[in-house]
Amino acid sequence: MRDMIDLSSDADQIPDSALLVAYANGDPAAARDLSARLLPRVMGQAVRMLQDRAEAEDVAQEAMMRLWKIAPDWRQGEAQVSTWLYRVVANLCTDRLRRRKRGGVGLDQIAEPADTAPGAAAVIQDETRLRALSDALAQLPDRQAQAVALRHLEGLSNPEIAAIMDISPRAVESLTARGKRALSAALADQREALGYDDD
Amino acid sequence: MMMTERDMNDLDQLLNAAQRTAVPASDDLMARVLADAAALQPAPGTIKPQQRASRIGWLRDLIGGWPAWSGVLAAGLTGLWVGVAPPAGVESFAATMIGTTQSVTFLPETDLMLFEDPTDG
Known part of the structure; x- marks a missing residue:
């Protein structure tokens, strides 16, 4: 593939799927170009859903590993690489959230950082709230959690989410509405612990 | 617990804050991903042609499709x-x-006679 397209001139113009096929054909530079393009997006999605850097890195590495494995069988034109990756990362994250829920790690079990510098308290509170949001996502059914995350954390449109989750846009609407209500109810129980009543 | 408009506003703010969360991929993660890619990359020329979508595809394609x-x-x-x-x-x-x-007839007239209604004529 690479001998047919001059990738060095403007690599940004090459579709992800063409780079993936180039990788499958043995092009040594294709993996580097694809990773530079896709890994930040994959990592961002995982961090926003999990609010845990170490876990997000594991998910990102696993998602990219699955991409390398599927490369030889990738059919250009059938699916977008980005759509496929959103789905894989969302699934891997809900797997992690389920495990976290079973493990029962609550807010009171997260170690308090020792930083006492001015402004540190606000930063800690923000981090605690974001982690609580992630833990509340873990309480939702997988499909609701994925739909809410793709809509409200990734900012995707209903048709985009429908393509990722392989459901209708109306089903996406229903899942996000129910998911958001459940999320709000889960967090309402922790208002005091999250410092909302002090605001 | 009753959910209020205040709860929903708090959630919207929190979701907006979460949406802005951006953690760049570390050099270490990039190195691990590229190492996986190198380990899993097929050697040039080893990819087999993609499998045909249907079992009778070879027959259909034999003379040029449907x-x-x-x-x-x-x-x-x-x-x-x-x-x-x-x-x-x-x-x-x-x-x-x-x-x-x-000329060959597959239904001799004598056989056809058997099907005639005896009361007719």
């Missing part, structure tokens, strides 16, 4: 029709070329 097969089917049906009920022109042409023709 349009070609429909032509084969039409020719076959026409040949069968000419054989069963040859038009007059074909018989006279055959007689001219071969010199003689032979």
